[in-house]
Amino acid sequence: GAGVSQSPSNKVTEKGKDVELRCDPISGHTALYWYRQSLGQGLEFLIYFQGNSAPDKSGLPSDRFSAERTGGSVSTLTIQRTQQEDSAVYLCASSLQWGVSYNEQFFGPGTRLTVL
Amino acid sequence: AQKITQTQPGMFVQEKEAVTLDCTYDTSDPSYGLFWYKQPSSGEMIFLIYQGSYDQQNATEGRYSLNFQKARKSANLVISASQLGDSAMYFCAMRTQAGTALIFGKGTTLSVSS
Numbered sequence: 001g002a003g004v005s006q007s008p009s010n011k012v013t014e015k016g017k018d019v020e021l022r023c024d025p026i027s028g029h030t031a032l033y034w035y036r037q038s039l040g041q042g043l044e045f046l047i048y049f050q051g052n053s054a055p056d057k058s059g060l061p062s063d064r065f066s067a068e069r070t071g072g073s074v075s076t077l078t079i080q081r082t083q084q085e086d087s088a089v090y091l092c093a094s095s096l097q098w099g100v101s102y103n104e105q106f107f108g109p110g111t112r113l114t115v116l
Numbered sequence: 117a118q119k120i121t122q123t124q125p126g127m128f129v130q131e132k133e134a135v136t137l138d139c140t141y142d143t144s145d146p147s148y149g150l151f152w153y154k155q156p157s158s159g160e161m162i163f164l165i166y167q168g169s170y171d172q173q174n175a176t177e178g179r180y181s182l183n184f185q186k187a188r189k190s191a192n193l194v195i196s197a198s199q200l201g202d203s204a205m206y207f208c209a210m211r212t213q214a215g216t217a218l219i220f221g222k223g224t225t226l227s228v229s230s
Contacts, residue, residue: 033217042120042207043161045217056216089159104151105218107161 002026004108006092012114013082021077021111025094032075033093033105034067043091049075050097082115089113118143120208122221129198129228136183137193137224139208148212150191152182155205155223164206167191198228 005024013019025032034046045059049069060066064082069075079086089112093105119142129135141150152164167175167182175182183192195202205225209218 031216035217035220042220042222043209043218045219048216050216059217091161093161104163104166106163107153109160112159 004092004094004106006090006108006111008111009109010112010114012116014116015084016081018078018080019082019113021079021090021113023075023077023092023094023108025073025075025092026106027073028096029094029106030072030097031095031105032069033095034075034077035091035093037089037091037110039088046077046090079113082113084115087113087115118145118210118212118219120210120219120221122208122224124224125222126225126227129226131200131228131230132197134194134196135198135226137195137206137208137226139191139193139221141189141191141208141210143210143212145212148210150182150184151209151211151218152180152191152193153207153209154202155207157204161207165193195226198226200228200230202226203228 007022030051032049035043036046037043047067048056064080067077089110091110092108095105121140148169150167154162154164165175165177165180165182167184174184179196181194205223207223208221211218
């Protein structure tokens, strides 16, 4: 079946503009995660959605970052008033459920964001 | 605090040799899972192997095995018979029972030469 998809694959924007990044998780996966990977670094957790529960926003670096998940499926990560330090690859992952340790997360190909 | 430490920024190995990538972790949660992911230059994250904190045996998946030493809080990845296609960044990650998202280490770049 189809994996996690993300769009756009690349996004170049000017400082101060807003951007929206989209994630389509694997069908049937109830958990959805957003991570950020800066150049040469590991992945940094941003936000997590599980079913209809309130999202875990504890990883969002500032109030310029927000995300929503409509209908328990597609998610959009929005960055307002982008800054150069927001430049990174934004990765989305989905999994079947949470609450158990073994819970393989399937990752999308990422969106490379460059803020000029 | 929960943390993953990978102390080797880069590793070099020749084809057909075995290589060990180090990973240590810190958590006070008795239930946790440890994961290794491979990230080639193309950028996708590829799941390799999983070890649960209550698993009695070390996990193995083909040429990958996980050397799990619970008392030392280490979960090293062993790749046997390295291949050129193994050249990539490797990330160790942890997820606890109480947690939600994966906590990642900074990664190790593996270079395999012929």
